Amino acid sequence: ILRKRIVVLAGDGIGPEVCQEGVRVLKAIAERFGHEFIFDHQLMGACAIDATGDPLPEKTLAACWQADAVLLGAIGDPKYDNNPAAKVRPEQGLLKLRKSLGLYANIRPVTAYDRLIEHSPLKKDRIQGADMLIFRELTGGIYFGEKGRAEDGSAFDHCTYNRGEIARIAHRAFQAAENRRQKLTLVDKANVLETSRLWREVVQEIAPQYPSVMVDYLFVDNAAMQLILNPRQFDVMLTENMFGDILSDEASVIAGSLGLLPSASVGDQVALFEPIHGSFPQAKGKGIANPIATILSAAMMLEHFGLQAEADCVKDAVDNALERGVLTPELTSGVPYTTEQVGSFIAYGV
């Protein structure tokens, strides 16, 4: 019997809807396996700005520090996006949370689901069997560097990385590769960027500690192409923050839907679990959002707690939903199920 405190940051747009299903499934697991999960709902993102003026209120951050894990829906609102002058933005909350909690490694599994393979924009023979794990650095690089306007009106963003920031996530990626197909691909732009050259240096230094792992290097422009041309070549992909942001969203087409892809953000203490999709404001409240990415993020949380049987149970229930065609509209040309119906089906199945 396990007792865990889980902060839920439902966020904006479809965030609350998908979180509700993630929580529903976690509750079902708790009941079935006799665990006690305590859920603590807190504000972050545009909803937090609206309520408090701050995208990441102190109270939210404090709650996260007290928690064993955080489940996040999505944040972001178009009213801030097209307003370059906005001073406070929902994204600042998420970035500050990642930084404050030290969540330096964002781990995104991407698999081609046999059940949904016809749904991918890619041809079946290209993606069948694709199965990769993307390690995206999450608390460094250009997202977190100095940024602003100079006196002449120009804008700047500074990208920096130090050895420690690279080494800690590289070790995690190598360890993951050891337990998978023993291949690690570092994606960078070392032919142009100094930070990329440091990434290559550090990874080359670390590599001998993992002799079973074959290391490969790819420039980011080439990687963006290879992901589509031949996704099966990738096992573990390691990359810096912004490249990881771009490539992991791109890689979602392999799975057939962004709505299927979970992620774990880990660091030294608390871990956070979130779907890789955004707040998708156009879909808010319509019951069309796919809760599976959030539910699979919850499964990653269970794994993180050491509850492998529980996690497998969730994954099997998700597979069953896919198999039975219990799907939200983006995945079916038949009669779609609502967000809540998909969540309930899976919760019932665990």
Add this chain to the structure above:
Amino acid sequence: ILRKRIVVLAGDGIGPEVCQEGVRVLKAIAERFGHEFIFDHQLMGACAIDATGDPLPEKTLAACWQADAVLLGAIGDPKYDNNPAAKVRPEQGLLKLRKSLGLYANIRPVTAYDRLIEHSPLKKDRIQGADMLIFRELTGGIYFGEKGRAEDGSAFDHCTYNRGEIARIAHRAFQAAENRRQKLTLVDKANVLETSRLWREVVQEIAPQYPSVMVDYLFVDNAAMQLILNPRQFDVMLTENMFGDILSDEASVIAGSLGLLPSASVGDQVALFEPIHGSFPQAKGKGIANPIATILSAAMMLEHFGLQAEADCVKDAVDNALERGVLTPELTSGVPYTTEQVGSFIAYGV
């Protein structure tokens, strides 16, 4: 009758092979239409480092300044890529050339060729009819910012943009959109980066001058996904240097091969034309490189000279090669043609 001076920078890897075919086709055009094209071969890239120690010798740059246009093959050599300590790199030559010649707009057309549509890793119904023009800023951003190592051993790359750098390429992109399907998509990461916010500001300011053009904004992570999910939504895509590098290579999968995609880099004076593919060192000297990207780059050069009939003639000859199956190995499962055979077939056909 036209007299034009063309500098040829064959470069490294497959560069010389594909350039030879580009030149062959330009010579055929000159003969057929009675123009005089003077070709001046110069060194740039790894070959220039090997010969002179400098990836862009003064002599090369001076020759480019004297020229009406530059035809570039490709540069880059693996012996520099995995050596983070290398002081001189082939890429520095290309970057310096772009900067020195003021080639601020890199224009990359991407089309799904009906003849090759089966060859794309993407399903036919997704890409049929896709036809976009990517405007990549080419002389600013993180490629050209300050970079180096700090005292604590960390590495940095600075990204900067000023209003003028954004406005000049934005005007070109808007003008292109006016003459196409009147849609412009700005790709940025304005929810995180200050430079992106400046891009959005400047584009929003300029937009009213082009009332017929519909402007759309997309975050780069989403754009990387949308390019694959629904490429037909794009007409003109405008973006900064590094995002353009990544997205245009990614977009090549729509055409079915990187070997088909030409580009023009334009500025205030001399213009440069180059295939978007790299030096592909593994293929060097094997006769398997596709010369079509270079030949279509030569066609863009002819258009730039105001020789539309001549350009169309080249494009028709390329279409004919595709139609007749005169294809290099990456595009056919049948008996492939060599680089030279494809080039000769097209040159003969103009």
